[in-house]
Structure formats: structure tokens, C-alpha cells
Amino acid sequence: MQSSIAPAHIVEAHDRIRNYIHRTPILTCQQIDDIAGCEIYFKCENFQKVGAFKARGGLNAVLSLSPQELEKGVTTHSSGNHAQAIALAAKIAGTHAYIVMPENAPRVKVDAVRGYDGEVIFCKPTLEARETTVQEVIREKNATFIHPYNDERIICGQATAAKELIEDLSHLQLDSILAPVGGGGLLSGTALAASFFSQIREIYGCEPEGADDAFQSFRAGVLIPQRNPQTVADGLRTSLGEKTFAVISDLVSDILLADDQEIVAAMELIWQRMKIIIEPSCATPLAAVLRNPHLFAGKKIGIILSGGNVDIKFGLDGTRLTFSS
Missing domain, CATH: 3.40.50.1100 (Rossmann fold)
Known part of the structure; x- marks a missing residue:
């Protein structure tokens, strides 16, 4: 299945929505760079309207x-x-x-x-x-x-996050861009934007081990539906769509996995070191980077921080932070 999305469609989408969205900041953290062994530029969609790239x-x-x-x-x-x-x-x-x-x-x-x-x-x-x-x-x-992800209008809208990342870092040459993958709207849009508007060719989707339909589908070359997903990253429990899978199959370099423990650790690392709130789905790319240091050592990488909608509660003793997302 061939995507009919052209560069003009993403540009038109950006023009259509730009007055209603935030042009979210790109943040860095030297401490996280030191831990990861690479330079990471975080596109902070957790600061977006509704708290997410959606x-x-x-x-x-x-x-x-x-x-x-x-x-x-x-x-x-x-x-x-x-x-x-x-x-x-x-x-x-x-x-x-x-x-x-x-x-x-x-x-x-x-x-x-x-x-x-x-x-x-x-x-x-x-x-x-x-x-x-x-x-x-x-x-x-x-x-x-309006389908949550298997819709070209949705894909084009999501692509504008990576388009902004590329534009705002035009003085750099990013080696890779990473995005979480659930239904695939963000990842397919990210891959299209990178293909159309940059020289970046390393595009990675990042997924929980407990909801790995994209990982399985990418390797098999056919859509494999999600079955009984079990992960703290609730936004990534959905299955890929035909439209998103077509783009991902064509343009994405690989799908990287992380387990829930790694995802929560990455989320807490961003909370602690960057002092910003993200949700578990959003932490999956950083978890994948930390799990695969050989892929990213010494590189400049962009990560789409997809959202920050998390229900935060303190334990009765006032010391342990718990959450539901």
C-alpha cells in the first residue's frame, strides 16, 4: 500500500493548525547526554495543547x-x-x-x-x-x-512536530530521530517529515515489549494485530493501521523495544534531571536509547517527547510518587 502523502500536504497541515498549537520547545540535558553517551534534543510535545502531540x-x-x-x-x-x-x-x-x-x-x-x-x-x-x-x-x-491514527489527515498533522524539530535545528545535522509507536500516526508522520525536509535517514520507532505489534509487523513485513497488550505505556497499546504501516515499512530504519521497568526508569530520569513531567509512553524512546547505546554512541539524535498527561498521586507516607497514565 503506497502512501499518497506529499510534502505539500504536511506544509498545508502546518499552515492550517499553526495558529491553534504551540510551537513546542526543544530542550537538552547534559546529565542525560552523559548517561546516554550521545547528544539528545527533546522536542517537548508534553507542553503542547492537550498535553500531547495529538x-x-x-x-x-x-x-x-x-x-x-x-x-x-x-x-x-x-x-x-x-x-x-x-x-x-x-x-x-x-x-x-x-x-x-x-x-x-x-x-x-x-x-x-x-x-x-x-x-x-x-x-x-x-x-x-x-x-x-x-x-x-x-x-x-x-x-x-476521525480515526485516531489510520487517517492521512492525522498523519500529516502529527508530521508537523518533526517538521518543527528539523527547522529549529537546521544549524545541526541530526543523525537520528526517535518517536514512540502505538497506532503509528506520530512515527509515520515523523518518518515522512524527515524524508521530505531533511537528510536524516535513521528513523526509529520505540515500543514496549508488552505491546510489540509494530516490532513483529516490521520484521514479518505484514500487519500483525496487537493481542492482549500488557504495558504501563497505555498510549502504545493500539495496533498499527494499514496507512501508518505502509509508511513505517518504507521509511523507518527499525523498531526498538524497552520493557516497562526501563520505561519507568527513563520517565523518572526525565522528571528528575529535566524537571518536566512526561507520561510512560513518552519515555519509551529514551528507554530504547539507554538500552541500545551502541546504536547512538556519539551521535546527535532528536526524540519526540509525545505527551505529559499523567495522573500523579503521592503515597500515604508522602515520600513515594505513584502514577496512572
Whole structure:
């Protein structure tokens, strides 16, 4: 399956959404560089609207709709960040958002969707239940469905994060860019942006061992669906889509894995050394770098920090920080 996305589509997406998003900062940390043995430039999408890169794709998709489509509202299914993105985009566009969320979705993300005036519709925590519930919403409301990742409008919106990274580091020659991979919207967009707007050819997707469908699919050359994912990185439990897999197969160098212990350690390292909050899914690329020092030694690498929506709670003794994402 060949992608029809061209450089102009990403440029148009950026022009469409730039007034509604943050041009997020790129941060560095000498202490983390010393630990990793390379120079890391963090594109901080945890500072993005809705606290994640998903705002980019959601806004591009919703703002691309016709007035007739907007009049009937939009719908999607998501455990959190895409849900918030579509709710925000719908509010900006002046339409209604019907957001299907699993009943075990993080409370912080459910509350955020409602804060953007999205209507939350709960379902059982399975892909089948999500898709069935969305189809019911479409039948009842005639709303336009916006897929969380298997949509070229979404991919183009997500690609703008890497486009900004490349533009803002034009004085450097990055060797690699890394992004987490769940459904593949961010990774495929990152790979396209790197291919179109830079000379960077080392693009890595980073995935939890407990939800490794992208790793398996990449090696097999065919889509292998996610089955019973078990990982703290809730945003990476989804399966790749046909559109995202096509781009990833063509342009991505490899999929790197990290286990949950490594992911949490990387997350805590960023919290402690950079004094910024990220969620477990977001920490997966740094975990993969620390696990594979031979791949990145002495190199300049960009990492997309995908989001920072984490529900932080202190233990009863006031000393142990726990979280749910």
C-alpha cells in the first residue's frame, strides 16, 4: 500500500493548525547526554495543547472538514490523548464531539475531554467495543468519524512536530530521530517529515515489549494485530493501521523495544534531571536509547517527547510518587 502523502500536504497541515498549537520547545540535558553517551534534543510535545502531540493531528483533521460535516459533529474512540485532541478541535471549530472511551481510561484524560466540552461515551476496554460503540454514534448522530491514527489527515498533522524539530535545528545535522509507536500516526508522520525536509535517514520507532505489534509487523513485513497488550505505556497499546504501516515499512530504519521497568526508569530520569513531567509512553524512546547505546554512541539524535498527561498521586507516607497514565 503506497502512501499518497506529499510534502505539500504536511506544509498545508502546518499552515492550517499553526495558529491553534504551540510551537513546542526543544530542550537538552547534559546529565542525560552523559548517561546516554550521545547528544539528545527533546522536542517537548508534553507542553503542547492537550498535553500531547495529538492536538496536531486532531486539529488538522477537524479543520479539514466541510461546513456540512461540521454541522453534524465528529466522533472518535481513544483512551485519552486523541480524545482530548478531537474534543479541543471540535470546540475550536464550533461543532460537537462524541468521544468513545474505554471505561478504564485514566480519569485525568476523561476529565480533560469533558473540560473541552466533549461528550464522553464509555465502552468496554476492547477494540471491538470501541469500534461498535463508534458505529452506534455514527448511526444515531451522523457524525464524521476521525480515526485516531489510520487517517492521512492525522498523519500529516502529527508530521508537523518533526517538521518543527528539523527547522529549529537546521544549524545541526541530526543523525537520528526517535518517536514512540502505538497506532503509528506520530512515527509515520515523523518518518515522512524527515524524508521530505531533511537528510536524516535513521528513523526509529520505540515500543514496549508488552505491546510489540509494530516490532513483529516490521520484521514479518505484514500487519500483525496487537493481542492482549500488557504495558504501563497505555498510549502504545493500539495496533498499527494499514496507512501508518505502509509508511513505517518504507521509511523507518527499525523498531526498538524497552520493557516497562526501563520505561519507568527513563520517565523518572526525565522528571528528575529535566524537571518536566512526561507520561510512560513518552519515555519509551529514551528507554530504547539507554538500552541500545551502541546504536547512538556519539551521535546527535532528536526524540519526540509525545505527551505529559499523567495522573500523579503521592503515597500515604508522602515520600513515594505513584502514577496512572
